[in-house]
Amino acid sequence: MISPLDRLSQAGNAESVNQTQARPPLVRRAGEPDADELATMLSGLTDLSRYFRFQTAIGSPPRAALLLRLLCPTGAAFVATRDDTIVGHAMWAWAPGEATAELAAVIGEDDQRRGLGIRMLAIAAADAIAAGAKHFLFVVSAANERSIRMVRRRWPDATVERDGTLLTFVAPARLPDQPEERADVVDEQVGSLESREMPAAGELRPMDDVVPAV
Numbered sequence: 001m002i003s004p005l006d007r008l009s010q011a012g013n014a015e016s017v018n019q020t021q022a023r024p025p026l027v028r029r030a031g032e033p034d035a036d037e038l039a040t041m042l043s044g045l046t047d048l049s050r051y052f053r054f055q056t057a058i059g060s061p062p063r064a065a066l067l068l069r070l071l072c073p074t075g076a077a078f079v080a081t082r083d084d085t086i087v088g089h090a091m092w093a094w095a096p097g098e099a100t101a102e103l104a105a106v107i108g109e110d111d112q113r114r115g116l117g118i119r120m121l122a123i124a125a126a127d128a129i130a131a132g133a134k135h136f137l138f139v140v141s142a143a144n145e146r147s148i149r150m151v152r153r154r155w156p157d158a159t160v161e162r163d164g165t166l167l168t169f170v171a172p173a174r175l176p177d178q179p180e181e182r183a184d185v186v187d188e189q190v191g192s193l194e195s196r197e198m199p200a201a202g203e204l205r206p207m208d209d210v211v212p213a214v
Helices: 004-022 032-043 047-054 064-071 116-130 145-154 190-196
Strands: 026-029 076-082 085-095 100-107 135-141 159-163 166-172
Touching: 026 116, 032 064, 032 076, 032 085, 047 100, 076 116, 085 116, 100 116, 116 145, 135 145, 145 166
Parallel strands: 100 135
Antiparallel strands: 026 076, 076 085, 085 100, 135 166, 159 166
């Protein structure tokens, strides 16, 4: 039989967990020191989330080379953290084409469908525009209906081509439209991120790293 004191203790623990989950993440610029935490987040994704993001097996934990590409792309990378735990990742990287930046984000399972993905993409988009991007590129699995809807809704003037199981969207470089969702995220000013540039891995191909999953 559970005593009243035990019930109060269990209720307090549940309330503490709920408060932690409700706390909005902080979005900041990412770098190599985030490798271990990012590996933990990616390892906690479902197989479907990993497939939609990477279109291939990434291992658990992911390979160090992949983590480096995610954290030090030819553009910039960002992570969302809650209590020093990474719950989201977004990046942009230069892609073939005139001033074209490829955008992508992946969000931990417990934080999906809460507006974090689009907020992180907006931060990455603003950073890419500041760096001179004129076009945005998204490469999405044709089965990833959620990301397809997101791109069509947020960048309604994007053009799309299909290549097998992948859809390639190209849109003018601008911040995403914000229909009705509320961005439940605390983020630093994008301008302040400029002062903390991380080293870029210029020899890595960003095209291998970018499939949105938000």
